[in-house]
Amino acid sequence: MTGKQMKIVLQMVSGYGGEFKTWRLPEAKADAYTDMDFYVEMAQLAEKGKLHALFMADTPALVNDLTNETPMHSMDPLIAMTSVARATKHIGLVGTFSTTFNESYNLARHLKTLDVISHGRVGWNAVTTSTPATAANFGTHLKSSRERYGRAHEMIEAVQGLWGSWGEAAYLHEKEAGQFADMSKIKPIHYKGNYIQTAGPLPIPPSEQGQPPIFQAGPSSEGIRLAGRFASGVYANPFTIEEARDYRNALRESAVAHGRSADDIKVFTGFMFTIADSKEKALARRRAVLEFDKEELDQRLSYLAAMVGLNFQGIDPYQPLPKNWLKLAQPNPYDPRSPRALEVLKEGYSPVDTLAHGVINYHPVVIGTAGDVANFLQEWFEAGATDGFSIVPDLAHDGVSAFVEQVVPILQERGIFHEEYEGATLRENLGVPYQYGIRNED
Structure with missing residues (x-):
């Protein structure tokens, strides 16, 4: 036993779960896709279980046949996250937003606003997006990997620059003095890159965590470099402990190479499950x-x-x-x-x-009892293969409650999952440093 405790986030998918035909099960809620009250209910259950965050993946395109299976993603992660933010107090809210098919100012504004109203619980999963259907939706063609990752570096720099353009001490709102803000501390950034140009400033003060932490999900060498430079969390899809350990080590080395601590990056391994009495x-x-x-x-x-x-x-x-x-x-x-x-x-x-058994799924899968699920998570965590997990129930309707009510108590009893949130913000709960603006790499 190392004394360390795992981090766990819940993938919300489209409101149903990781198996896209479970919506037909008798216990499923057929219209979960459009019912934000159901999203809120699942989020509150996850918060009851002290899960660290909700993760909402996204591809801004229709990427699967909906004839008899559910969508892969929510209608819009930003709207879903906003719905959940106002009905929860502690759980983090991490959404996927493309670095290729967004503009820096709009994205910085959306995410920082949500971070402020949630009191510092938002994270950004920054992905380059490689689906041709998405490119077509934005009236363009898919760029090369080199171009997409070049833009990603600039996009994150520009967004973080905009986030930091309102000085930390600029928000005064002093009635008697008649001064709302100190304009000498709110400055344009005049960012000019090869792909991104934006002036700023962004007229939004910092949240309690400063600004949203960055997440990343690309396993390529370019993805590892991007994560090492910017990411506080990485979503991974290894199939074996050895593969997972190698990937985690590569990410930690990349963080150190970029002047950061190896512990600044938390790896979340994708994991699917079906829990029953046997x-x-x-x-x-x-x-x-x-x-x-x-x-x-x-x-x-x-x-x-x-x-x-x-x-x-x-x-x-x-x-x-x-x-x-x-x-x-x-x-x-x-x-x-x-x-x-x-x-x-x-x-x-x-x-x-x-x-x-889920042998052709794109995550490791455990089919069995709550004890079986807990054993799998403990084995991978204590082997140094991961810092935590991005869990995906086969069906959200009963899978979230099964995990919270049956698996979480086992992990807590074994001392490998926390019993209370570490703080009020996502950064505090993840155990990653405070940041405001662009990090100085010198």
Whole structure:
């Protein structure tokens, strides 16, 4: 036991959960996508469990077929975050906003206003956005990675410059003296980069945390450099402890290379779960979700077969594979999920049950009891693979309460999750330094 405690944020997705067909389950709220009261209810539950923040991912485009599955993101993260901010007191609010498809002044204004009205609980997940559909929505084409990351560095610099353009001691609002603000401490920034130009100043005083911390989610070398320079939090999607530890170490080294402390960056590993009284009940729920779309189930079975180098034609996918088949199976070296898929098959689970284990999801998945979930989180955390987790229930409607009421008490009893918020702001709760304006790297 190290004495350290993990950080946990909840991914809100579109109001449903990480499995986009769970909206059809009897216990689901079918119209959660448009019900901000439901978002508030989930946020208040997460706050009851002392989760550090809500995370709202976003891509400003329609990126999946909505014929029979739910959207991947909320209608608009800024509006959703604002709805939640006025109904909560402690939990952080982190939203994804593109550095490519936003203007620095507008974004700085939106996020700082929300940070002020939430009393210092906002964070910005700064992403470059690489979807052509988004570029088309903004009347342009997708730029190269070099251009997008070049703009990202300038965008964050400009936004932070604008945030700091209203001096920390400039807000006076003194009635008797008749002075609202000290204009000598509110100054333009005249930022001029290759991609971003803005004058400022931004007429908004600092929040209790100064300004929102930056989050980042790109695993590339450019993403690691951006995170090392600016980020207080990073969302990661590794599949093994070893992979996670290597990535975390690379981020910490990048922070040091940019004149910061390695502990200034907190890594949040993406993690999905289904909690039930037993593993069989949890698997039964996930099997039911798979059965909602037989055509997609067949496609997933074919994908699973390719992952382990087999052909499932002619076999009953609801029965375990013959042992002589499993001896011939080989994990696909180009798919990091394949070893786990083969491991589950070799444990005697059928191909359908193997899919129900979440082996082709883009996060590690735990299917089972609250104790099973707590054990997984503890193992990864104490192995130094991560600073915390970005958790995604299969279905928000009952998954958030299951985590808060069943998993959190186990983690608290083991001493690896806090029992009270460390402070009033997101920065305090994350354990990252106060910042106002552009950080001086010299």
